[in-house]
Amino acid sequence: MKFVTFAANRPGRPVLRAGVLGDGVVVDIDHAIAARGGEPLAGSSADGGSQLLTLIRAGDRAMEIARAATEHAVAAGDEHQGDDVIIHPAGEVQLVSPLPRPNSLRDYLVVEEHLRNCVTAGLIDSIADEWYHIPAHYKGNVDEIYGPDDTVPWPAYTDKLDYELEICAVIGTPGRRISAEDAGRHILGYTLYNDWSARDLQAREMSIGTGPGICKDFGSSIGPCIVTPDEFDRDTAHLEARIDGEVWSSGVLGAMHFSFEEIIEWTSQEETLRPGDLLGSGTVGRGCGAEMDRWITEGCVVELEAEGIGVLRNRVGRKGAGPTRVIDVEALR
Incomplete structure (x- = not known):
């Protein structure tokens, strides 16, 4: 399944709904459940919460109900239930970040090819010995999340x-002291992740021995969907980054150290991982401009694509102009 958050038009303003992305359609989860006589599981976005995050927190049984209801709606061709639209043509709704405000964001650094390229490019002096022993990470800013077609x-x-x-694993089932052997059942799915970075400021911040800080906190993009593990092969899926249509990065996630x-086993030793937590892979090999000494420009369009997930597209804004979201998520809270 491919879970999404989309903007559905309502009199006066759009509202954010949890859905499932199918072949050319987006199915409204709660409306599909209601059409079968069930009680809504995702709830309303009017109270400031995320419908999809509410659904994830409801657990495995809720996800199975959502799967059965949306598959039934598509098979039966149930486009409406009274005034409620169940099935939307995909081209008639706007996808936003699947989790407009994730529960948390941790980004790891586990792809050795990326680090070796950074050494070659002179971005770092060497790979620290401890990197081979600890899946270290930094924590991102969940209040500056962008989705498909937003201007970053x-x-x-x-x-x-x-x-x-990058690729993010999305936690679906909470847990603490989770073994690696048992960790797979805690992963709801995967999504694309663009970890935007201010490289010159990053070098200054990290020279102090701390950080990264505001060199990354200004924005992260995720989307366009969260795809369940049965529909995504994270080890072999083709990944690509295009700048104004030109391929700059291409390959697979490859061998993660x-x-x-x-990562789940290490992180959950003395803290609980919760639904909606995002765990980033770190950059894939040749997956950023700094590795190649190629730099994006104001106004360019950056597209990240992963086989099985789709395309996460963003335009880069003018320096100092601030964000422009397709849908003002903050105004809907």
Whole structure:
């Protein structure tokens, strides 16, 4: 399944709904459940919550109900239930970030090819010995999340903005002290992740021995959907980054020094992982401009694509102009 959050038009303003992306359609989960006589599971976005996050937190049984109801709606061709639209043509709704405000965001650094390229490019002196022993990470800013077709801000404090091609694992089932052998059942699915980075400021922040900080906190993009593990092969799926239509990065996630399962085991030792937590892979090899000394420009369109997930497309804003979202998620809370 491919879970999405989409903007559905309502009198006066759009509302955000949880859906399932199918072949050319988006199925409204709660409306599909109601059409079969069930009680809504995702709830309303009017109270400031995310419908999809509410559904994920409801657990495995809720997800199975959602799967059965949406598959039934498509098979039966149930487009409406009274005034409620169950099935939308995909081209008539706007997808936003599947989790407009994730529960948390941790980004790891587990692809050795990326690090080796950074050494070659002179971005770092060497790979620290401890990297081979600890899946270290930084924590991102869940209040600055962008989705498909949003304009991502170019911060006024940087002259070198960069994209980063990554995959996120999305936690669906909470847990603490989770073994790697058991970790797979805690993963709801995967999504694309663009870890935007202000490279010149990043070098300054991290020279102090801490960070990254505001060199990354200004924005992260995720989407366009969260795809369940049965429909996505994270090890062999083709990944690509295009800048104004030109391929800059191409390949697969490849060998992770620590798997997502090992990342979960390490991180959950003395803290609970919760539904809606995002765990980033770190940049894939040659998955950012800095590795190649190629730099994006104001106004360019950055597209990340993953086989089985889709395309996460963003335009880069003018320096210092601030964000422009297709749908003002904040105004809907």
